[in-house]
Amino acid sequence: MASSEANIVHGASMWKSYLYQLQLQAPQSKRIISECSTDNKPDHYGRECHGMISREEADRLLAKFGDGSYLVRESQRSPGSYTLSLRFGGVTKNFKLFYDGKHYVGDKRFDTIHDLVSDGLITMHMESKAADYIAVMVSEPIYEHHSKYTTLDGRKRKQSVKKEVKIYDEFNKANITVKDAPTKPEHIEEIEEIVPSSYEKPHKFKVHNFVGPNWCEYCGNFMWGLIAQGVKCSDCALSTHKQCSKLVPHDCQPDKRLIKRVYSIDLTTLVKAHNTTRPIVVDKCIKEIESRGLSAEGLYRVSGFSDDIEMVRQSFDKDGENARIGPSDYDDINTITGALKLYFRQLPIPVISYEVYLDFITAVQNQTTEEKLELMHKAVHKLQELKPAHYQTLKYMVNHLHRVTEHRSKNLMGSENLGVVFGPTLLRSPEVESLESLTNMKFQQHVVELLIANNNVLLDL
Known part of the structure; x- marks a missing residue:
């Protein structure tokens, strides 16, 4: 059975048809088709162009052929402008036509006038026959029950682990040693590996041209039209109506094949x-740096060769967690530190995200160290709430930088240098x-310095 036919069967049996x-x-x-030759008509119009005829003449022609008939005419009031005259519901409708390599009257672009008209007829038919249905069709979404993208199971797993750890902690604090007391969950750090499934992430919806019949994965209704029938998440491929996309929760689960x-x-x-839990670049590079580079003089300050750093970047982009960055591949540790710094610089949203940037900057502008640390702690907690993946990455990175400072007698890199x-x-x-970004550079440096020097206080949330 062809894929489009299978989709129809699936829609008919499970979704709203x-x-x-x-x-x-x-x-x-x-x-x-115009029976007369039309002089000076644009090349992108065919024989449907009737030249400079009146509205009345267009209406007479279209009434003869009925609903769905159409023609293009040059405006008598504004020569050089063209109008699409279209018959629908026993009435002739007129739309100003535009062309920029594609034909359009609104947002959608079409290769041919015929496709534009076909799509327009479908839209007008839907609006005239099912306006009330369309207005309320999202009131009974199938998303929670049928969508493979729901994170309900992930949330349950996370809550179960939290409960298990909490029970153990309560028994431990009470100093209870009875045989029925729970044992400590093994590898609590590894349990955190389930956290990514619960990280909130909005979908990255983009207008999409679906081939063949498709149904919305939120409301279950058919996505009508010939092109741009709906939107599709470029990270997880979730497909919905444009209006339904506004109601989908921030539960995108990106598909590695699409990234x-x-x-x-x-x-x-x-x-x-x-x-x-963290980006693979961060984990692999830090592991490599700590295994053979903590004593290297000028660690992170000395730059590696740009060509080698670019090769590391390409290796991660191509091979992911299987990227080879060992000493036999790159003997200069500055290549690995350079690749890690490049990763952070190229992030679309920095590790300390824009939402909390001013919280951190404002914190270090206070007079006393105690005030700075108190506000820094609040800023870190805010980052953890808003961007848990960013918080986990910051915590791991800052703890690593603190270990770098423990070797400062050899690498000459203290918290101020870092x-x-x-x-x-x-x-x-x-x-x-902005000028403000330049004046804030010293405060940015001070933020990182305080995080490194007080990592056990600020990042132990």
């Missing part, structure tokens, strides 16, 4: 696609080219 049946009843488009790269990809998108390196890398102003 009323709108599909209604589309089949829409008037068919009928081009009214073609590692660098320059939104951080939350990447970790959800790979089902990791603040200079990572200030503009881990956080940056939303207004990149």
